[in-house]
Amino acid sequence: MTTESVATTPTPQQKETKGGGYFVSNYPPFNFWSKDKVSAIHQALDNPGDPDTPLGLYLHIPFCRKRCHFCYYKVYTDKNSSEIRNYIDGMTHEMEMYAGKKVLGDRHLQYVYFGGGTPSFLSPHQLTNLVATLKSTLHWDRVEEVTFECEPGTLTEAKLEAIREIGVTRLSLGIENYDDHILEINGRAHRSPEIRRAYDFARSIGFPQINIDLIAGMIGETDENWTECVQRTLNLEPDSITIYQMEIPFNTTIYKEMKEKGETTAPVADWETKRRWVDEAFSALEERGYSISSAYTAVKNPETTRFVYRDSLWSGADMLALGVSSFGQFKGVHYQNEKDDGPYLGRVHKDEIPINRAHPMTEEEKLVREVILHFKKGHLDRGYFQDKFNVDIYERFKENFAEIQKEGYLTLNEDQAVLNRQGLLRVDTFLHSFFLPEHTPVGK
Numbered sequence: 001m002t003t004e005s006v007a008t009t010p011t012p013q014q015k016e017t018k019g020g021g022y023f024v025s026n027y028p029p030f031n032f033w034s035k036d037k038v039s040a041i042h043q044a045l046d047n048p049g050d051p052d053t054p055l056g057l058y059l060h061i062p063f064c065r066k067r068c069h070f071c072y073y074k075v076y077t078d079k080n081s082s083e084i085r086n087y088i089d090g091m092t093h094e095m096e097m098y099a100g101k102k103v104l105g106d107r108h109l110q111y112v113y114f115g116g117g118t119p120s121f122l123s124p125h126q127l128t129n130l131v132a133t134l135k136s137t138l139h140w141d142r143v144e145e146v147t148f149e150c151e152p153g154t155l156t157e158a159k160l161e162a163i164r165e166i167g168v169t170r171l172s173l174g175i176e177n178y179d180d181h182i183l184e185i186n187g188r189a190h191r192s193p194e195i196r197r198a199y200d201f202a203r204s205i206g207f208p209q210i211n212i213d214l215i216a217g218m219i220g221e222t223d224e225n226w227t228e229c230v231q232r233t234l235n236l237e238p239d240s241i242t243i244y245q246m247e248i249p250f251n252t253t254i255y256k257e258m259k260e261k262g263e264t265t266a267p268v269a270d271w272e273t274k275r276r277w278v279d280e281a282f283s284a285l286e287e288r289g290y291s292i293s294s295a296y297t298a299v300k301n302p303e304t305t306r307f308v309y310r311d312s313l314w315s316g317a318d319m320l321a322l323g324v325s326s327f328g329q330f331k332g333v334h335y336q337n338e339k340d341d342g343p344y345l346g347r348v349h350k351d352e353i354p355i356n357r358a359h360p361m362t363e364e365e366k367l368v369r370e371v372i373l374h375f376k377k378g379h380l381d382r383g384y385f386q387d388k389f390n391v392d393i394y395e396r397f398k399e400n401f402a403e404i405q406k407e408g409y410l411t412l413n414e415d416q417a418v419l420n421r422q423g424l425l426r427v428d429t430f431l432h433s434f435f436l437p438e439h440t441p442v443g444k
């Protein structure tokens with residue numbers, strides 16, 4: 001959620017994995033958000049919100065036990081317990097400052113997302129207190145989904161019970177791999193015995209949805225090990241599985257080491273191999289009855305297993321973001337908080353909402369944003385865009401679609417533009433072609 005290194009790098013047409021981030025998580029790209037647009041978000045906050053627009057809450061917990069070598073998030077691994085307490089107090093005060101804002105009015109939360117970092121780094125006591133304050137400040141009674149990201153090694157039984165107790169419905173386990181050597185050389189803090197222990201206990205206390213995150217192409221990954229990872233995941237029978245293809249953004253430890261050695265190719269599998277691994281995983285999951293619901297996700301039962309956060313946010317929901325470097329949006333205005341904990345806490349303690357930059361979207365940008373994000377699910381509904389934006393996307397993006405069709409990845413049906421499996425596996429490489437010219441790197 002708090003990555004900086006996205007959507008600014010040209011797509012990886014090359015075979016090898018080079019440095020740079022190409023995964024598109026939002027639009028317009030973050031480097032077009034600016035300090036001089038912060039007044040636009042304050043204006044949005046100070047006016048009534050649309051009661052029909054879903055409202056979400058994102059909380060950024062920026063602490064981790066160790067920094068993974070591929071990590072590009074804003075995280076701290078060296079904070080003591082009083083600094084963590086201070087941070088939570090700061091976030092609580094930040095929430096209180098929003099409480100009287102007109103844009104919230106009487107609106108009820110639809111979803112809550114605890115991201116990081118590692119939310120499960122917090123103690124049961126800290127979590128319980130934090131959520132008690134949030135519940136006393138926001139209407140929480142109609143929440144459809146509460147997602148909580150976890151690092152398996154932080155999950156004691158008491159912690160999992162506290163996480164269930166605060167109302168988490170979707171537990172997301174950052175497993176990434178099951179091989180202890182691969183976990184070790186990639187800088188992960190957890191080990192395989194912790195996975196099974198945490199998973200079994202989480203299941204036994206009845207979380208409605210458990211998601212498992214995997215990464216295809218960590219350093220040291222092999223065909224044999226990947227098959228084993230998929231098999232072990234199938235054995236756990238999670239409700240959903242999210243698989244990312246490893247990329248190496250510029251602010252990762254891996255990239256810094258590559259630079260020091262003068263290397264341009266990352267020490268991970270090439271793109272074709274990573275796509276093949278995801279393809280194999282998707283096929284194995286489909287054989288077990290799972291459905292592929294996006295370029296990254298398989299779900300056991302699409303009727304009951306939803307991902308409200310993703311679907312609402314990608315369709316323009318408002319989202320209140322709390323914590324250092326958090327991203328949110330209200331009434332079509334994107335915003336991000338201060339990127340470092342010093343300025344973040346400094347401003348909160350001065351009773352200032354700590355927003356650092358913003359971007360009010362034009363109608364055209366809103367359309368492109370939704371086309372890009374919805375395409376990650378593998379299809380675009382023509383009628384949806386006609387109804388919402390009064391635009392026929394087949395006409396508006398004729399050339400973009402023709403290009404993808406020429407490569408054999410897309411079919412345009414009467415109602416839907418549908419990517420085939422090979423198209424879905426490389427969808428992020430197409431997305432930059434939809435960017436408006438002013439957001440496209442020169443020469444692309």
Ligand code: SF4
Pocket residue numbers: 063064065066067068070071072073075116117118151174
């Ligand atoms: S656990 Fe996640 S957020 Fe923390 S360092 Fe690793 S990848 Fe980054």
